[in-house]
Amino acid sequence: MIEFCGKPLPNRSKYADIAQKKCHRLQGHRGKCSEFPFLKDLSKTHKRVADKIRRDATMTTGAAWKSHDAGPNRILRWVMLLSDEELARYDLFISELRPDVVAKLREKAAPYEDCIDAAIKLTWLVYQMPDAPIPTNEVREYLEAAIGPMYMATTTCEVCRLPISFDMFEEAKRGKALIETCHKNPRIHNADNVSLAHRECNIAQGSKTLDEFYAWIEGILERAGKL
Amino acid sequence: MIEFCGKPLPNRSKYADIAQKKCHRLQGHRGKCSEFPFLKDLSKTHKRVADKIRRDATMTTGAAWKSHDAGPNRILRWVMLLSDEELARYDLFISELRPDVVAKLREKAAPYEDCIDAAIKLTWLVYQMPDAPIPTNEVREYLEAAIGPMYMATTTCEVCRLPISFDMFEEAKRGKALIETCHKNPRIHNADNVSLAHRECNIAQGSKTLDEFYAWIEGILERAGKL
Numbered sequence: 001m002i003e004f005c006g007k008p009l010p011n012r013s014k015y016a017d018i019a020q021k022k023c024h025r026l027q028g029h030r031g032k033c034s035e036f037p038f039l040k041d042l043s044k045t046h047k048r049v050a051d052k053i054r055r056d057a058t059m060t061t062g063a064a065w066k067s068h069d070a071g072p073n074r075i076l077r078w079v080m081l082l083s084d085e086e087l088a089r090y091d092l093f094i095s096e097l098r099p100d101v102v103a104k105l106r107e108k109a110a111p112y113e114d115c116i117d118a119a120i121k122l123t124w125l126v127y128q129m130p131d132a133p134i135p136t137n138e139v140r141e142y143l144e145a146a147i148g149p150m151y152m153a154t155t156t157c158e159v160c161r162l163p164i165s166f167d168m169f170e171e172a173k174r175g176k177a178l179i180e181t182c183h184k185n186p187r188i189h190n191a192d193n194v195s196l197a198h199r200e201c202n203i204a205q206g207s208k209t210l211d212e213f214y215a216w217i218e219g220i221l222e223r224a225g226k227l
Numbered sequence: 228m229i230e231f232c233g234k235p236l237p238n239r240s241k242y243a244d245i246a247q248k249k250c251h252r253l254q255g256h257r258g259k260c261s262e263f264p265f266l267k268d269l270s271k272t273h274k275r276v277a278d279k280i281r282r283d284a285t286m287t288t289g290a291a292w293k294s295h296d297a298g299p300n301r302i303l304r305w306v307m308l309l310s311d312e313e314l315a316r317y318d319l320f321i322s323e324l325r326p327d328v329v330a331k332l333r334e335k336a337a338p339y340e341d342c343i344d345a346a347i348k349l350t351w352l353v354y355q356m357p358d359a360p361i362p363t364n365e366v367r368e369y370l371e372a373a374i375g376p377m378y379m380a381t382t383t384c385e386v387c388r389l390p391i392s393f394d395m396f397e398e399a400k401r402g403k404a405l406i407e408t409c410h411k412n413p414r415i416h417n418a419d420n421v422s423l424a425h426r427e428c429n430i431a432q433g434s435k436t437l438d439e440f441y442a443w444i445e446g447i448l449e450r451a452g453k454l
Contacts, residue, residue: 160443161450176327201447204431214453216387217444220428223388226441227454 002145003027009035014090019078019112024120026142035116038123038146041139049126049169056181057119057194060108077189080109110189117191120146122181125196128155132166147191158182159201159210184210228344229372230254236262241317246305246339251347253369262343265350265373268366276353276396283408284346284421287335304416307336337416344418347373349408352423355382358393374418385409386428386437412436 005023013021023033034040042050059074079087084094094102110118124143127135130153135143144150157164159182168178182197183189186207197205205213221227232250240248250260261267269277286301306314311321321329337345351370354362357380362370371377384391386409395405409424410416413434424432432440448454 160447200433203433204444206427206430214448214451217431218448218453220387221441221445221448224441226445 002142005029005033007033009033013076015076015079018082019076022112022116024116026145036119038120038139038142041133041136042123042126045133046169049166052169052177052181053119053122053126057122058115060105075105077108077110077115078112080105081111107187108189114190117146118189118194121191121194122196124148124150125155126166128152129166129196130155130163155196157197157201158184158195159197159205159213162198164196164198229369232256232260234260236260240303242303242306245309246303249339249343251343253372263346265347265366265369268360268363269350269353272360273396276393279396279404279408280346280349280353284349285342287332302332304335304337304342305339307332308338334414335416341417344373345416345421348418348421349423351375351377352382353393355379356393356423357382357390360393382423384424384428385411385422386424386432386440389425391423391425411438 003026005025005027007023009021009023011021021035023029023035023037025034025037036043036050036054039050039053042053055074058076060077060080061074075092079090079092082090087094097105120143123139124147126132127140127143128150132152132155140150153163155164156162164179171178176199178199179196180199180202182195182202182205184193184195186205186209208216218227230253232252232254234250236248236250238248248262250256250262250264252261252264263270263277263281266277266280269280282301285303287304287307288301302319306317306319309317314321324332347370350366351374353359354367354370355377359379359382367377380390382391383389391406398405403426405426406423407426407429409422409429409432411420411422413432413436435443445454
């Protein structure tokens with residue numbers, strides 16, 4: 001892993017005191033600090049993809065705090081590490097949500113630095129998709145130092161292992177993006193565990209770990225007489 | 228298959244002129260006509276299960292007509308056979324819904340008699356679940372005449388082929404029933420094609436036919452090096 005600069009960045013979020021934004025450029029860098037320096041290129045050429053990486057890495061899936069029900073609003077993953085009592089100080093009243101929504105939110109909690117690492121891993125995977133833009137030397141060297149060597153067109157869906165093309169970020173079916181951030185273990189959000197998958201593969205995996213999912217579908221094929 | 232009485236029944240639905248409710252007791256029966264005679268026992272002892280069979284057999288999944296978006300409201304499957312123009316006469320404005328919602332609704336359309344046959348098939352399956360109540364002779368003979376011989380505790384999840392217990396109708400996880408009505412081919416709603424499955428199995432199958440699903444997961448296991 002790399003050594004980050006780590007300098008605190010301005011943070012106007014109401015949750016600023018829970019986790020301070022930090023600079024993740026390399027230690028001793030010149031010029032301006034940046035929280036997501038590895039997204040610099042992508043933010044210019046493919047803003048939607050860069051925004052998706054940042055959002056998936058740092059935010060839980062939706063829970064509409066106002067309606068007390070499942071919904072479209074997301075919340076920072078590290079905020080969900082707080083206890084019910086601490087959350088109440090931010091006007092987030094966990095006990096007013098449906099228990100299933102609470103469980104889903106709590107499951108997606110992760111410390112700030114794990115979220116940054118997850119964003120780096122996702123960016124590293126995205127640049128290795130078929131049809132992906134080529135990163136600048138600066139970004140590539142950063143990603144390779146952080147995660148490992150990169151090879152063109154080697155990223156596959158973590159679940160079904162078929163290649164997933166960068167172009168699929170633009171495609172949507174029934175209003176839903178075809179590619180999603182997935183987790184080998186849905187209850188752990190960090191660089192090791194995070195990856196990319198087809199939406200339908202991610203849905204099929206559900207709340208199982210990837211190993212549990214493979215064992216499950218093997219059992220299905222056996223019982224259905226297909227093996 | 229059996230011969231229904233077929234006598235028209237009172238129908239106060241605003242869609243009464245699209246499909247006339249009919250009596251589905253056996254031709255030449257004595258006593259009162261009934262649209263769902265095969266649900267007679269279950270309606271008394273397990274109303275929720277009987278209601279679920281009737282609802283799943285005759286209604287599409289949700290689309291909130293008022294919000295122009297996906298939502299909880301269901302509509303009669305045979306109503307969705309009408310053209311956009313015909314639907315507008317019932318104040319159902321298809322063009323105001325999201326295209327993905329329209330596609331989902333249209334896919335779930337089915338003629339009235341196919342829905343009745345699907346309800347009979349589901350009832351037949353339910354009575355063969357482990358822990359199911361025993362049907363009266365009258366209901367059993369009706370179901371056997373309609374579909375075929377019945378054996379106790381032989382109903383399995385159509386997808387994963389594990390037994391599914393009648394008690395699971397009472398269970399819910401994260402607010403969702405554990406058992407769902409499924410379709411071997413999600414685009415056909417009739418007795419042959421309809422069955423029961425675990426919710427997670429039904430979700431994993433998604434919009435694939437069951438054969439496509441088995442081929443798909445076999446490919447996944449092969450590529451993941453698990454076969």
